[in-house]
Amino acid sequence: VHHFDIAIIGGGQAGRRAAEGARSVAPDATIVILGEEAHLPYDRPPLSKEALTDPAGFASCEKRDRAFYDGAGIVLALAERVEAVDLKSRALRTPERIVRFERAIFATGSRVRRLSVPKGAEGSVYYLRTKGDAYRLRDQLQPNRAIGLIGAGFIGLEVAAAARSAGAEVIVFEAASSVLSRVLPGSLSRLVEERHRAEGVRLLLGTHIRQLAVGSNGRPIVETDHSRYELDALIVGIGVEPNDELASECGLSVRNGIVVDAHGRTCDERVYAAGEVTMHPFADGARQGRFESWQVAELQAYCCGVNAAGGDQLYQEEPWFWSDQYDLNIQVLGSCVSSGHWVVREYDNGQSASAFALGPGNAVEAVAAINAGRDISIARRLISRKKAVDRAALSDPQIGLQLLLK
Amino acid sequence: MSAVSVAVEWHLVGSPDEIGDNEPKVLKIGKRQIAIYRLGSDNFSAVSDICTHEYASLSKGFRDGNIIECPLHQACFDLRDGKCHGPVAEVDLETFPLRIETGQLLIGIPA
Numbered sequence: 001v002h003h004f005d006i007a008i009i010g011g012g013q014a015g016r017r018a019a020e021g022a023r024s025v026a027p028d029a030t031i032v033i034l035g036e037e038a039h040l041p042y043d044r045p046p047l048s049k050e051a052l053t054d055p056a057g058f059a060s061c062e063k064r065d066r067a068f069y070d071g072a073g074i075v076l077a078l079a080e081r082v083e084a085v086d087l088k089s090r091a092l093r094t095p096e097r098i099v100r101f102e103r104a105i106f107a108t109g110s111r112v113r114r115l116s117v118p119k120g121a122e123g124s125v126y127y128l129r130t131k132g133d134a135y136r137l138r139d140q141l142q143p144n145r146a147i148g149l150i151g152a153g154f155i156g157l158e159v160a161a162a163a164r165s166a167g168a169e170v171i172v173f174e175a176a177s178s179v180l181s182r183v184l185p186g187s188l189s190r191l192v193e194e195r196h197r198a199e200g201v202r203l204l205l206g207t208h209i210r211q212l213a214v215g216s217n218g219r220p221i222v223e224t225d226h227s228r229y230e231l232d233a234l235i236v237g238i239g240v241e242p243n244d245e246l247a248s249e250c251g252l253s254v255r256n257g258i259v260v261d262a263h264g265r266t267c268d269e270r271v272y273a274a275g276e277v278t279m280h281p282f283a284d285g286a287r288q289g290r291f292e293s294w295q296v297a298e299l300q301a302y303c304c305g306v307n308a309a310g311g312d313q314l315y316q317e318e319p320w321f322w323s324d325q326y327d328l329n330i331q332v333l334g335s336c337v338s339s340g341h342w343v344v345r346e347y348d349n350g351q352s353a354s355a356f357a358l359g360p361g362n363a364v365e366a367v368a369a370i371n372a373g374r375d376i377s378i379a380r381r382l383i384s385r386k387k388a389v390d391r392a393a394l395s396d397p398q399i400g401l402q403l404l405l406k
Numbered sequence: 407m408s409a410v411s412v413a414v415e416w417h418l419v420g421s422p423d424e425i426g427d428n429e430p431k432v433l434k435i436g437k438r439q440i441a442i443y444r445l446g447s448d449n450f451s452a453v454s455d456i457c458t459h460e461y462a463s464l465s466k467g468f469r470d471g472n473i474i475e476c477p478l479h480q481a482c483f484d485l486r487d488g489k490c491h492g493p494v495a496e497v498d499l500e501t502f503p504l505r506i507e508t509g510q511l512l513i514g515i516p517a
Contacts, residue, residue, distance in 0.1 A: 295493070298493060299493060320480070322479055329477075329478050331480075373476070373479075374475075374477045377470075377475040377480065
């Protein structure tokens with residue numbers, strides 16, 4: 001029987017950051033990361049971007065090498081899937097062994113939603129979540145190959161951009177009438193759409209897929225209400241769901257993710273959860289959500305590790321994420337609760353823009369920006385102040401946004 | 407103004423008056439893009455203008471006192487010593503010595 005002060009279940013970015021957080025306050029604690037994949041913990045943002053187009057692109061995924069873990073005394077149990085956790089006896093089981101722990105941190109992440117695919121076409125249908133997925137997908141992105149993408153969300157659009165850069169023919173199927181419609185107001189969605197079309201992407205919006213079929217040599221076929229598309233490869237990007245079953249089975253409170261407080265603690269005081277598997281409170285504590293982003297894996301997980309090791313730190317961030325497509329940098333900060341009124345601020349003849357969601361009393365609740373990252377920095381301060389802003393000043397790019405902070 | 411520990415070549419920047427409180431001066435010297443900020447009445451700082459995380463011009467970001475935030479992914483750097491303060495970036499910015507000679511600002515670039 002192996003014993004650790006802190007056992008971290010999940011070997012992704014959140015697992016690594018939880019370990020780093022724990023180590024920062026507990027130099028002598030024994031820490032193990034149990035990961036299902038054989039790889040060292042890695043960050044995912046490059047997987048849908050440079051890793052698909054640049055042979056060296058995978059290098060930026062691994063933030064720490066093996067020597068780091070050895071030096072920090074963080075034990076890596078890789079390719080070792082945790083099958084069960086017993087909270088009463090504080091033990092977990094893998095196919096290899098039983099591990100006892102004082103504190104456990106669930107950092108089990110998410111998995112992609114899958115489509116049911118006709119027999120024979122499975123080999124030509126791709127998802128993007130892991131390094132292995134990215135390796136397989138990269139081989140498909142070649143000149144003149146017909147690539148279909150289901151879903152015009154961030155992953156779908158980033159892959160579309162990478163596929164065009166690699167010279168592939170790209171068709172995107174999206175049921176909604178605009179891209180990224182859950183997070184961007186119409187005028188910003190249109191900027192993204194125009195850019196993809198200018199790059200040669202066929203963007204089929206408001207398009208419902210009737211069925212998937214299989215053609216010659218296992219080529220996937222997408223049938224819409226109006227047409228039929230035979231493709232070389234089909235990539236599905238229709239979102240993720242949390243890997244919260246293990247937590248649920250051992251009795252933790254789970255509601256679309258593992259429920260935690262601002263310390264990252266679950267309903268069991270010895271058990272924490274880190275990263276995007278968590279349903280956690282946002283900045284003001286009044287709202288909560290499960291949020292799939294670099295920020296949560298990086299910062300919430302670190303904070304959670306600190307607390308699991310005896311520290312006292314609160315995670316109180318507005319949700320924030322970014323996407324890079326071609327030379328478009330898209331960022332969204334905050335959560336838009338009142339479905340609000342967007343005030344749009346345009347720069348360079350509308351080539352870049354930011355949009356502010358105003359809530360009650362004209363306070364900024366959220367901001368979205370396309371190639372206007374400076375506005376995100378300023379909006380972060382505006383959101384935390386909750387003060388009324390001048391709508392006219394907000395929409396006038398001639399008036400410096402920082403003046404609203406005065 | 408930082409101490410010089412390696413051999414540098416001095417390049418003319420221009421009059422210190424050209425550098426406003428809110429507008430850094432950005433210049434290209436060789437392969438480097440460098441931004442010179444005014445930190446006080448006659449206190450200046452020269453740091454690499456390119457974020458150490460991904461390629462972005464930091465001078466297009468938001469400055470809050472002595473901290474500059476990258477417009478691309480919000481990495482923060484201290485303008486006084488180039489130290490990175492997270493998130494995202496983990497490598498400090500290169501910094502460059504400055505001096506004023508006969509009313510002109512000069513920057514030292516490693517030879």
